[in-house]
Amino acid sequence: xxxxxxxxxxxxxxxxxxxxxxxxxxxxxxxxxxxxxxxxxxxxxxxxxxxxxxxxxxxxxxxxxxxxxxxxxxxxxxxxxxxxxxxxxxxxxxxxxx
Numbered sequence: 351x352x353x354x355x356x357x358x359x360x361x362x363x364x365x366x367x368x369x370x371x372x373x374x375x376x377x378x379x380x381x382x383x384x385x386x387x388x389x390x391x392x393x394x395x396x397x398x399x400x401x402x403x404x405x406x407x408x409x410x411x412x413x414x415x416x417x418x419x420x421x422x423x424x425x426x427x428x429x430x431x432x433x434x435x436x437x438x439x440x441x442x443x444x445x446x447x448x
Contacts, residue, residue: 361386366396 362385369376369389379385380399387399 361388361398363388363390363395365389366391 364372364376364387366389369387376387376399380387380401384401384403386401386404389396389399
């Protein structure tokens with residue numbers, strides 16, 4: 351297996367053929383050695399094998415980013431309401447014939 355020079359030093363690049371032949375070894379290196387492995391096909395990156403902890407951390411970060419986006423959207427809506435005012439629901443229903 352070759353170590354890619356364009357990635358984080360602890361990330362290795364492995365062809366899918368090599369990964370198929372050494373699957374259990376790769377699983378152990380990722381799961382227990384906490385290594386990251388990028389599988390390639392025809393010299394192009396295809397997918398990554400990462401420790402479960404890395405995936406869980408990524409999920410938590412994505413949740414935080416989504417939460418922050420929701421907060422930013424709410425603050426923007428409040429600022430717009432303060433600037434332009436709001437419409438009472440009853441008035442809106444009447445305008446829309448609801």
